[in-house]
């Protein structure tokens with residue numbers, strides 16, 4: 001978690017989000033066209049997180065909880081409604097142009113579908129050369145720079161891959177090319193939005209291990225977005241859980257997955273494919289909770305999870321719970337942990 005007392009560099013902090021908020025306007029239809037009311041999708045509300053050198057932070061949550069929107073805000077692909085993004089302690093707002101390119105050199109994104117993110121008419125050589133040139137990293141020996149990038153993502157020998165088209169590669173190899181392209185910028189931060197969820201289960205681990213190797217060797221700060229909380233335990237140092245646009249729990253991955261505090265995290269673990277693998281923890285039938293994620297246009301008042309929560313109390317319906325510290329490096333935004341409550 002962010003350490004307000006230490007300077008950004010002394011604590012390895014590279015990128016921080018503070019109170020990040022994104023509301024998308026909803027396009028008006030029918031009778032709404034005549035009214036002045038602007039409806040909004042509250043995709044992300046007041047999200048704060050800290051990415052550090054050589055650390056993986058997982059952002060976990062179900063579909064529509066706002067994970068990709070957080071990544072896009074951190075990548076400065078969207079303007080934010082409120083909040084701050086700080087790179088090395090400096091507040092940054094960039095929209096296009098040279099400053100955006102300078103920002104991208106340090107903060108790179110990897111997407112879920114490597115087939116969609118690589119251009120099918122161009123070879124691996126084209127994609128990587130372009131990345132190296134745009135960011136001024138091609139050096140005097142382009143062939144060597146290309147071979148180094150491919151070796152770094154374990155596509156060896158490089159000459160076997162460099163002139164291939166995306167369709168000539170497997171899904172895992174394509175994602176490795178997408179990662180190599182991101183590394184072409186020589187970044188400090190990788191924002192990986194569900195980087196393995198479209199890959200065959202058998203090769204997911206290989207790609208996660210590659211990312212871990214890059215974290216260790218290049219000291220990258222990695223944001224790992226996933227809906228699979230089991231992989232967060234395996235791969236991430238720290239885990240944040242999002243529900244309906246808000247962070248509801250966070251802490252070191254071992255603690256969050258072994259001793260989940262927020263009822264939503266408990267539900268997520270319960271519905272993970274193999275909960276025993278994550279924790280010896282099981283919910284009773286009564287505690288299982290029901291229902292669907294809420295609308296983000298009219299989200300529930302108070303705690304957004306309250307309509308599904310098996311522990312709901314009166315105040316949950318009206319008062320938004322702040323973050324309560326539960327232990328060292330572990331918090332939950334849930335009234336169950338309010339020690340001041342009568």
Ligand SMILES: Nc1ncnc2c1ncn2[C@@H]1O[C@H](COP(=O)(O)OP(=O)(O)OP(=O)(O)O)[C@@H](O)[C@H]1O
Pocket residue numbers: 024025041042043061062063064065066067068069070227296
């Ligand atoms: N450009 C946009 N315009 C309007 N609404 C948007 C836009 N992008 C996302 N949303 C809405 O914001 C909410 C969060 O979307 P987001 O894609 O961030 O979720 P996610 O957690 O990444 O989901 P998934 O796991 O399915 O990828 C959703 O309700 C979505 O419909």
Ligand SMILES: [Mg+2]
Pocket residue numbers: 067068069193
């Ligand atoms: Mg997403």
